Each structure stands twice: as C-alpha cells, then as structure tokens.
Amino acid sequence: MRSHALLATVFHLTLAVAQLNPQTDTWNSTYKLTTAQINAANISSLTASLVDLAADFEQTNWATGSVLQDPFYTDIPSPASGFPPGSLLKTQQFVNTSTYTLAPTLALSRILFVTESLNGTYVPASAYILWPRLPLAHGPQGNIPLVGWGHGTSGFLPECAPSHIRNLWYQFSGPYTLALSGYAVVAPDYAGLGVNRNANGKVVVSQPFAFPSAANDIINAVKAAQAAFSNLSKDFVVVGHSLGGGAAWGVAQKMASSPVPGYLGTVAGSPVTNLTLQIQVQGPESEIGFIEAARGFVSAYSNRIQLSDILTPQGIRLLNLLEEVQGCNSVIDNLLAGLAAEGDPAKLLITNDTFFSSDLYTEWIDTTSNGGKAIGGPLLVLQGTSDTTVPEVVTTTAVNQTCEIYSDSSLEYLRFQDVEHVPVMYASQRIWLQWIADRFAHKPVNKGCQQQTYGQSSAPRPLQDYQGNLNYFLEYANQVYQTA
Known part of the structure; x- marks a missing residue:
C-alpha cells in the first residue's frame, strides 16, 4: 500500500x-x-x-471480485437521490473475511449510503466498517467508540474502492491499528469508488482532491453507520492520511460552519492541502x-x-x-x-x-484547499520532514496560514524528523492513539496553535538506524509453514 x-x-x-x-x-x-x-x-x-x-x-488483490459485477455495489435502492446525505441505503452485516487479509480477530461489515458531491449532487457511496473483538466502551450505554477513516489515494475509478481490496488499502497504517485498539472504524470508499452508478444508471464520477466532497463522504458514512448499528457511539473522531488527511482536515473546516453533533476532533496525517x-x-x-x-x-x-x-x-x-x-x-x-x-x-x-x-x-x-480557513474542534496534524509525496513545507504553510488568521484554533502540529509519507503514521502512532482516547474521554483541549518536532533527542537509536518506508505487502498464506 x-x-x-x-x-x-x-x-x-x-x-x-x-x-x-x-x-x-x-x-x-x-x-x-x-x-x-x-x-x-x-x-x-x-x-x-x-x-x-x-x-x-x-x-x-480484489477480495470480492470486480465491483462492477458485485450486487452489493451495483444494486442501488431507488430513489437513492431522494434521500438526504447520511441516509443509510443498504447494510451487509457479515462479510466473509477469508477473502481478505485482515488482522486476526477483526470483523467486517459494509454499507451503502447517500453523500453529497462538490456541486451539491446527492449520490450513493459505499463504506466498510471494521469491528474490534474487544471494543472500548464509551458513554453511559457503553457503546463502541466510532472513528471515521479517510484513506489515501488508491486511484480514481470504481475498482479502486478499499472496501473490496484484500487489505482494505491501508492495513496496519491506520484502520487495523484503530480496530485492534478497540475502536469501530467506518471508512468510505469516496463517491465514485465502489459504487459507480446511481439507481437510475447515471455514472457517479469520483472527484479526487476536492476535499469538501471527500469530507462529506466521511461525515455521511459516520451518520449511516450510526443508523445501521445502534451499538456505535454518537460521538466520533475523524482520522485520515494523505488524500484522506486532506479529507479529514476538510471535515474540521466543515465543522466550523456546519457542526455535526458528536464530533470530537480530527487527526490529519501527511495531509494534502493545496495543490497549487x-x-x-x-x-x-x-x-x-x-x-x-x-x-x-x-x-x-x-x-x-x-x-x-x-x-x-x-x-x-x-x-x-x-x-x-x-x-x-x-x-x-x-x-x-x-x-x-x-x-x-x-x-x-x-x-x-x-x-x-x-x-x-x-x-x-x-473552494477545495485546506489551510487558512476556520476549523471546528481540535485538529492534530502529523508530518514527516522527509516526505517526498506531501512536502513538509506545504503542510507547514497550511498550518501557519490557519494559525495566523484563526489564532484561537485548537491546532497541534507535530513534525517527525527523517520520516517519510506513510511511515509518519507509525512514528506517531502512540501519540495519535492517546489523542483519540483523550477526545473520547472529553479531556479539555487548549486554545491556540502548538508546534513540536520529534528529532534525534526523542529516539534511543540514531535516526538512520530505523526502517524507512514500507517494504512489504500482505498476501495469502497457502501453506501451514508460512504462518508457523
């Protein structure tokens, strides 16, 4: 991945x-x-x-075959366009995980829901829900705390939907880690991935890098998941990386003008902010x-x-x-x-x-960029200084623009020296997991912008000794000795 x-x-x-x-x-x-x-x-x-x-x-690496031939993605309840964004269209409570390469003790569901494109069109979209075996308990009812996950760029066509890819596209770089830590994870494919037509047969086109649209997908997937499963918490946190980090930041910006009840904050890893x-x-x-x-x-x-x-x-x-x-x-x-x-x-x-x-x-x-705009709720931004995909200077500029204009924003910016694009989610894992736990615990967050860099002083070994990028992918084991 x-x-x-x-x-x-x-x-x-x-x-x-x-x-x-x-x-x-x-x-x-x-x-x-x-x-x-x-x-x-x-x-x-x-x-x-x-x-x-x-x-x-x-x-x-398709777990369920082509989305163009899978009834889950092709059979859309009609008229989907008549329901408001966040409406639940379909629920598949059980998904056979033997065709995926999930971490042990996780379970999977899928949903279809209504979301809103950049130009205001209501369209159907798909998402998966990853379930923990031993969930945390949140609130007086002991509901499972819910995280909305925004994935990085997988592509821009229907077959690029993470929900039908064996490792859900990001495996331990986000969703597996969250679920194994006790959270339920709802992850939209983004409109146009997975579901590619509405109930009337009109093509749904993906809109990459249109972050207000991707933010809608995360927010509406959260609402639909909560409607589908009553044991999910009404409170939620949003986490995303790369393109998904941009989508997550987009959620934070939407919350400034259109707050959603239960929203607790956003983690944006290596976020795409301004393409220019x-x-x-x-x-x-x-x-x-x-x-x-x-x-x-x-x-x-x-x-x-x-x-x-x-x-x-x-x-x-x-x-x-x-x-x-x-x-x-x-x-x-x-x-x-x-x-x-x-x-x-x-x-x-x-x-x-x-x-x-x-x-x-x-x-x-x-319209679509992040940075220099008001944010609602706390925002944690994670960035590697050696990131060649989303350069540090671009993220730093977006952070500084936001803090200069909206100095009372609750924004924390953490940089990790000599860390690349996806690896920043591993270098900072302990921090963002604790940050999420603090949000569900409703711990207070300081107003204002804070910045910190984790360099050599925070590492017990020389920075050059540490593994850099991912150098593996998950695949099936077809012999007993391969999992010995």
Whole structure:
C-alpha cells in the first residue's frame, strides 16, 4: 500500500524505472492489453507489459471480485437521490473475511449510503466498517467508540474502492491499528469508488482532491453507520492520511460552519492541502497526476469546461486506457514509469499549461484547499520532514496560514524528523492513539496553535538506524509453514 498524494512522478518515477527488472508475476489474474489498446494509447510494448503486470497485481488483490459485477455495489435502492446525505441505503452485516487479509480477530461489515458531491449532487457511496473483538466502551450505554477513516489515494475509478481490496488499502497504517485498539472504524470508499452508478444508471464520477466532497463522504458514512448499528457511539473522531488527511482536515473546516453533533476532533496525517503550492514545490512534473482529477473536475463544472481544456490529446488517450483497464495506483505508477523509460518527453505532456493559470482552476483551488480557513474542534496534524509525496513545507504553510488568521484554533502540529509519507503514521502512532482516547474521554483541549518536532533527542537509536518506508505487502498464506 502506498498513497501517492497528487503525485508521485515525483510518483517515484526514478525508483520505478530503476526497478524495471523481472518481478514476481504469478498472480491469479491474466490481464493483457490488446494491440488496439496499445496503439490507441500510443505506448510501447515495454509500457504495455508494465501495465499488464500491475493490473494482474491489482486484480489479484480484489477480495470480492470486480465491483462492477458485485450486487452489493451495483444494486442501488431507488430513489437513492431522494434521500438526504447520511441516509443509510443498504447494510451487509457479515462479510466473509477469508477473502481478505485482515488482522486476526477483526470483523467486517459494509454499507451503502447517500453523500453529497462538490456541486451539491446527492449520490450513493459505499463504506466498510471494521469491528474490534474487544471494543472500548464509551458513554453511559457503553457503546463502541466510532472513528471515521479517510484513506489515501488508491486511484480514481470504481475498482479502486478499499472496501473490496484484500487489505482494505491501508492495513496496519491506520484502520487495523484503530480496530485492534478497540475502536469501530467506518471508512468510505469516496463517491465514485465502489459504487459507480446511481439507481437510475447515471455514472457517479469520483472527484479526487476536492476535499469538501471527500469530507462529506466521511461525515455521511459516520451518520449511516450510526443508523445501521445502534451499538456505535454518537460521538466520533475523524482520522485520515494523505488524500484522506486532506479529507479529514476538510471535515474540521466543515465543522466550523456546519457542526455535526458528536464530533470530537480530527487527526490529519501527511495531509494534502493545496495543490497549487504542491506543484510549485515539486515542479511542473507533478502536474501529470492531474490525470486522476480531470474527469472529476469536469463533473463538478460540466457546463464551464471540457476534458480537452485540462488534458492534452496524449493525456486523454492515457485516461481512456486507465478507464478501460480500471487501473488504480499500481497501474498508474507503472504506466508513468514506462513512459519515462521510453524517453519521449512528449508522452509525459499530459496536462495543458493554460489550465493551471485559468480562473476556473483558481476558483477550484480556493473552494477545495485546506489551510487558512476556520476549523471546528481540535485538529492534530502529523508530518514527516522527509516526505517526498506531501512536502513538509506545504503542510507547514497550511498550518501557519490557519494559525495566523484563526489564532484561537485548537491546532497541534507535530513534525517527525527523517520520516517519510506513510511511515509518519507509525512514528506517531502512540501519540495519535492517546489523542483519540483523550477526545473520547472529553479531556479539555487548549486554545491556540502548538508546534513540536520529534528529532534525534526523542529516539534511543540514531535516526538512520530505523526502517524507512514500507517494504512489504500482505498476501495469502497457502501453506501451514508460512504462518508457523
């Protein structure tokens, strides 16, 4: 699992190209691009082979088969659009976890609910609920404390829904740890992932990096989960990482103007905040990641912009290929790595330069960005100083803008020296788990902004001795000796 915020061309292309050696390809999927698809996308046989390999890997890691053929995602109660956001549409209380790679002693449910897109459209969406074996007790009724989880970028297409991926996309980097600590976790797939059509057959398009929309998904998943299961607490905390950190921060901003009863606070890890500043810091190469957001941008401003205003002809060709393959993070990364290896710069010119200087893009950034806006309730922000996906300076700017304008905000900003993007959730785990426990205990939070950096003085060993990024993924054990 890796979350590539806007964007790892940066997307770690250099690393990916360096690893274009034979890899394990014994997946139980045999996807292969056709000659027509290869030609239409204007890619080489090398790039095609990398896409094939990544598609096999992704499809092998579907826990429940394709969402496009799973009745849970395709059978939408009608008229879903007639119910208000937060309405529960469907509950699957028991999910067979043998097809997942969950931590032992966890259980899984799934729900469909109504949420609201950036342009105010009511759409159906999916979520999973992860259950602890030995839950904490909250409130006079002893209900299970509820955490709304916002996942980092998995992709922008229906098959990229974490609820049908074996490890729920983030495994121990968030949801498993929370559930094993006694919390129930409700995690939306974000609208457009999982469920891709409403009850009338209209396509639901995902809107990546539109944080008010993703915030709606978290809030409405919490409401629907509480409606589905009466043993869940009415109080809740929101936690998210990367794109999900941006969504979680978006929740905090919504709470300033539209508070939801029971909201206790937000943890935002490595949060995406402002894409314009991120592009300025990472360079124009990072614009390439906007291929993921283009279709959602058009869906939000359909009467004011066309896809060709955002993407070059090559960009549209690659977007069409990704939609045909239903490719998610792994496919996107391998596709871009292959294009970089081909050595033709024109093939990486995916976005139109004029788009990023347009008034509409500026309007979108002003509407969707985090930072410099009021927040409701306490906000804990976690950031690694070595993060190459969401640079520290971008997060620090968003924090400082918020604190300068809203100095009475309850905002705590913690930086971890020499820690990368996802690993910040591990480096800070003890802190954010205690912070969540304190919120459910209704302990008071100081007003004002606080900042602290955890460096060498907080570690018993030299910082260079510690494991850096994740270097594993979860897979099935099919022999007894593999779990001995």
